[in-house]
Amino acid sequence: MKRILVDMDGVLADVYSRFFDLHEQETGTRLKLSDVSGMLEAEAFKNQINWVTTPGFFRTVPVMEGSVEGLNKLNALYDVVVNSMATEFPLSLTDKQLWMHDHFPFISWKQLVFCGNKSLIRADIMIDDHPKNLDNFTGETLIFTQPHNVFMKDLKHKRVSSWQEIESLLIKNS
Amino acid sequence: MKRILVDMDGVLADVYSRFFDLHEQETGTRLKLSDVSGMLEAEAFKNQINWVTTPGFFRTVPVMEGSVEGLNKLNALYDVVVNSMATEFPLSLTDKQLWMHDHFPFISWKQLVFCGNKSLIRADIMIDDHPKNLDNFTGETLIFTQPHNVFMKDLKHKRVSSWQEIESLLIKNS
Numbered sequence: 001m002k003r004i005l006v007d008m009d010g011v012l013a014d015v016y017s018r019f020f021d022l023h024e025q026e027t028g029t030r031l032k033l034s035d036v037s038g039m040l041e042a043e044a045f046k047n048q049i050n051w052v053t054t055p056g057f058f059r060t061v062p063v064m065e066g067s068v069e070g071l072n073k074l075n076a077l078y079d080v081v082v083n084s085m086a087t088e089f090p091l092s093l094t095d096k097q098l099w100m101h102d103h104f105p106f107i108s109w110k111q112l113v114f115c116g117n118k119s120l121i122r123a124d125i126m127i128d129d130h131p132k133n134l135d136n137f138t139g140e141t142l143i144f145t146q147p148h149n150v151f152m153k154d155l156k157h158k159r160v161s162s163w164q165e166i167e168s169l170l171i172k173n174s
Numbered sequence: 175m176k177r178i179l180v181d182m183d184g185v186l187a188d189v190y191s192r193f194f195d196l197h198e199q200e201t202g203t204r205l206k207l208s209d210v211s212g213m214l215e216a217e218a219f220k221n222q223i224n225w226v227t228t229p230g231f232f233r234t235v236p237v238m239e240g241s242v243e244g245l246n247k248l249n250a251l252y253d254v255v256v257n258s259m260a261t262e263f264p265l266s267l268t269d270k271q272l273w274m275h276d277h278f279p280f281i282s283w284k285q286l287v288f289c290g291n292k293s294l295i296r297a298d299i300m301i302d303d304h305p306k307n308l309d310n311f312t313g314e315t316l317i318f319t320q321p322h323n324v325f326m327k328d329l330k331h332k333r334v335s336s337w338q339e340i341e342s343l344l345i346k347n348s
Contacts, residue, residue: 003294081294087283090275093267101264109261109290116284120177120255122296 001079002124004170006071008084008096010129010146012104013061019045038151058095063103066163072106073171082107083121085133086114127166131155142166175253176298178344180245182258182270184303184320186278187235193219212325232269237277240337246280247345256281257295259307260288301340305329316340 009015016033023045024030036044051057074080082104086096093114100107113121118128124139129146134157143149145161160166183189190207197219198204210218225231248254256278260270267288274281287295292307301316302308303323308315308331317323319335334340 081291087271087286087288090268090271090283093271093288094264097261097264097267109264111290112261113287113289113294114261114267115287115289116282117255120287120296121294123294 001077003079003081003122004074004125004127005081005083005118005121005123006074007126007128007130007133007144008082008086008100009061011127011144012064012067012071012082013058013099014064015041015061016147018057018061019048019051022047022051033147037147040148044147053089053091055091056095058092059099059102061099064163066167068103070163070167071104073167075106077171078125080107081111081113081121081123083113083115083118085116085118087116125170127160131157142169175251177253177255177296178248178299178301179255179257179292179295179297180248181300181302181304181307181318182256182260182274183235185301185318186238186241186245186256187232187273188238189215189235190321192231192235193222193225196221196225207321211321214322218321227263227265229265230269232266233273233276235273238337242277244337244341245278247341249280251345252299254281255285255287255295255297257287257289257292259290259292261290299344301334305331316343 006012019041020031026047042048071080082100084096086093096114097112100112118133119136126134126137126139127142127144128134129144129149131143131149131152134141134143141157142160143155143157145159158169160169180186193215194205200221216222245254256274258270260267270288271286274286293310297313299314299316300308300311301318303318303320305317305323305326308317315331316334317329317331319333332343334343
């Protein structure tokens, strides 16, 4: 059974949706995806670092559309490991695990890895929204479209823009 | 540079010392190492599961004698990764990272892995007190003596009973 590493933020967790809500609460203006496309998250939202370092933030993020059904299907066919670079924000760790339990209760604690370097983990396939994580991975790589990566060209990773596309690629070919 | 996986509880964190304190606070009796040798932690301390699932517990554990100096030396010679099966206890995650920062500030967030399955991680050497983690590891394995493993014989792992012994083995041969 092939092992697949699935990222949390920007793949399972729709962090932009939460950023748009918080930006609107603070400024009164609702941004659109096109307003922040091609920018890093910290460039697009000047308070982003304050938001993500606030205890409780990661518990409030909505799930990515289609991710619950999609991950459940993958979990039946692959050795799924959900992996987040969470040690960058120590106060996020417990929130992130409780969030996984809230929304993906079929993923056990044995399938979770919170770390600061994804290249430590042995796997066959990686789904992530950040090229920095995918570029050094030796297996099959899928980049999940998010505003910060939408204009990146000539990537050596397959681009997927929805969980339906992930299912089409990985469930037919499992 | 060889990568070395270093366990937290029972290797860097002297959990038995904390268990003895809590047992004495609750019962008035101070146990000795010989009272709990050969028993699993949960057999030796009937409230152990309550203690380790209490938020804040892992922040209060003393460091293992010699571990700060020893890990600092290893960190100069090896690619050190500190690794804990922490997702078994979600409320421990943030406490464990803050504890690392309290006592081992020279270990960065990029060197930490909190997971539920150590066999996911790619490394050359593993130091752990639990044979269940060491048995399936394909590299060099060191078992750190703790009361629960002290009577185990015929292990295929090198036994070390102090951080001085770890230094003798790994610093001379690095």
